Amino acid sequence: MHTNIDFQGLRVAVTGGTSGLGLALVRQLAVKGARVAFVARTAANVERVADETGAHGIVADVGKKDDIYPIAMQVTANLGGVDVLINNASSLGPVPLALLADTECEALEAALSVNLVGAFRLTKALFGALAASAREGCGALVINISSDAAVNAYSGWGAYGASKAALAHLTAIWDEEAKPAGIRLLALDPGDMDTPLHALALPDADPSTLKAPEHAAAEIIEKMLDALPIRAGLVAGRQA
Template sequence: MQTNINLQGLRVAVTGGTSGLGLALVRQLAAMGARVAFVARTAENVERIADETGAHGIVGDVGKKEDIYAIALQVTASLGEIDVLINNASSLGPVPLALLADTDCEELEAALAVNLVGAFRLTKALFGALAASARAGRGALVINISSDTAVNAYPGWGAYGASKAALTHLAAIWDEEAKADGIRLLALDPGDMDTPLHALALPDADPSTLKSPELAAAEIIEKMLDALPARDTLTTGAVA
């Protein structure tokens, strides 16, 4: 793991940035000197995390079509341009988890609206800004936070797993299509984490058996740096 990482000047947007993995990413990226904009639905939480980290908070719901344009405008206005977009916001669908035969169509739609369509819309809205960053030689990267439910068939996780499987494949296709624009797209599975979302899905799970969001965030940042062509100019320090 890198130590003494300096991300001064790197411009990163994170969705779902006030809890769990998203919050850990915002905290670590800001502490490393990156310019960070984050999105979440609850104004009080957005204000609190913005005050704590110095990152730019944006109140919005990526699952709502009408919010996407305003979110994208605020991201570019606050950062100037954007080098990295992390599509982290997620919805479980039915709570408590339900078998597919017991899942309402609206619950499936809710998971798809946030986990797949919302990530697609925001990436599309910021695509021009990402391409501009790539043309400037800074690199451009979109990270879609996926899950092992995208590849493993767990009963009760149908809505979430199907949406994450689609998100993962979306990233693979778009990564091929965006090569000419210099934009990379990755889908990363952070593993089972001790987060509010996981507790909502499996309230009886033992937190000691789960990865901390802080460790998962550090691993994602390392993979982010590996994917950026300007890594050597962004990092200093030894490798532990």
């Protein structure tokens, strides 16, 4: 564990930051001193989390093309750049979950627009800022939140699973392509969590069998630190 690390000066953007894993990430990163910008669709929830954490809230929908560049501009303007992007926002597609033969095309498109295309667009929009961070020696990292549904054929999870499988493969390809720019890309599966999204998918699931989002967030942050160069400014007690 990186027990001697603080996050002063680390600039992190998180999508889907007002509930579940995203909220846990925003809270933990902000408490540790990171400069955080987060994105979510509901203005009241964004205001509430911003007031609670001191992070910069952005009201937008990553599934909408026209929202992407305004998101990127607000992230870089308020953080002064970006070192880490966490593409966490997710859509199940059909609710309740449906077999593929019963899934409307629009529901599949909804899952793809958020889970795959939205993550792609925002990463692309912030790619220059991430590359600048890498050139400055700060490290640059994109974490795409995946799922075991990306590799396991769960009945009823077709839209979600297909979108997450595509995201995982896109991440692997882009990680290879981005090496010359010094940018890392990781697809991470946080496991089955007790979140509103999981409850929406499986309302009868026993919460006691699910991972707490706070635990999953701590694991994601640990892997984030492993993937970043440990800078003097991130080590407690040292001067950058």
